[in-house]
Amino acid sequence: MLGRLRMDVDDAINWYNCLAEEVFSDQKWRGEGKFKARKLETLLKSMVEDVTSDPESPLLEEDEARICRT
Amino acid sequence: MNIPVLFRTYESRQTSLNCKIWEAARATSAEPTFFKPIKLGRNQNQPFIDGDLGRNNPSQLVLEEAKTLFGDRQLCCFVSIGTGQADVITLQSSSVLQRLIPADIVEALRAIATDCEATHQDMAGRFAELPDAYFRLNVEQGMQGIRLSEWEKLHTVEAHTMHYLRRNEMDERLTALVKTFGVSIGKIPIEQLGM
Numbered sequence: 001m002l003g004r005l006r007m008d009v010d011d012a013i014n015w016y017n018c019l020a021e022e023v024f025s026d027q028k029w030r031g032e033g034k035f036k037a038r039k040l041e042t043l044l045k046s047m048v049e050d051v052t053s054d055p056e057s058p059l060l061e062e063d064e065a066r067i068c069r070t
Numbered sequence: 071m072n073i074p075v076l077f078r079t080y081e082s083r084q085t086s087l088n089c090k091i092w093e094a095a096r097a098t099s100a101e102p103t104f105f106k107p108i109k110l111g112r113n114q115n116q117p118f119i120d121g122d123l124g125r126n127n128p129s130q131l132v133l134e135e136a137k138t139l140f141g142d143r144q145l146c147c148f149v150s151i152g153t154g155q156a157d158v159i160t161l162q163s164s165s166v167l168q169r170l171i172p173a174d175i176v177e178a179l180r181a182i183a184t185d186c187e188a189t190h191q192d193m194a195g196r197f198a199e200l201p202d203a204y205f206r207l208n209v210e211q212g213m214q215g216i217r218l219s220e221w222e223k224l225h226t227v228e229a230h231t232m233h234y235l236r237r238n239e240m241d242e243r244l245t246a247l248v249k250t251f252g253v254s255i256g257k258i259p260i261e262q263l264g265m
């Protein structure tokens with residue numbers, strides 16, 4: 001969040017709170033894992049879209065000379 | 071121990087994963103029992119089990135990476151931010167909790183806390199001769215018993231963190247950190263910080 005998405009601290013905390021509440025308040029009762037991975041993925045994509053306007057943005061940044069490497 | 075994979079946002083000789091931001095976030099999230107593992111890589115065949123198993127304090131890894139990237143450059147400072155001490159001894163002493171939390175999880179928590187502390191001690195040793203070059207911020211009290219999934223306790227985490235930051239010695243440390251950042255003077259070539 002702070003690195004690749006370059007959020008400020010307040011935005012990162014808000015997004016974290018939102019993700020944690022949505023994902024961890026919905027426990028799964030069967031299958032692998034205690035919580036729904038699909039739900040986490042959907043939320044992560046909407047977060048990435050909110051910042052970069054593309055939910056499928058690559059992790060690699062092109063113009064790396066000026067960026068903070070994370 | 072599995073070999074750790076670094077998710078980089080920059081080109082590197084070792085970059086091979088070519089994944090998306092959400093995939094990197096998903097692969098490095100939470101503990102093994104929380105979500106089913108995600109498969110990434112060219113043929114979607116590399117499973118990622120856990121974001122931090124065995125590397126809960128990745129300081130040495132970061133230093134290695136910095137050496138590879140900027141070996142001949144000078145290091146100004148190294149800031150390490152922890153997620154709070156997992157105080158398992160307190161956790162164990164409560165009989166109710168002891169019955170609810172399986173012994174292997176208590177053991178795993180203890181191992182993580184020990185591993186993080188050992189890494190911190192190692193880093194502090196490397197920077198021992200360099201004042202104000204290594205900063206470790208880690209809430210030492212109050213985080214025990216708060217599990218990763220307990221989102222409703224986030225305000226407790228915030229309160230303990232504020233309390234930690236307001237202590238006198240932390241105030242001094244933070245002032246030194248801000249000052250060091252401000253002047254940004256190299257103290258030692260990165261390659262001289264031995265492994």
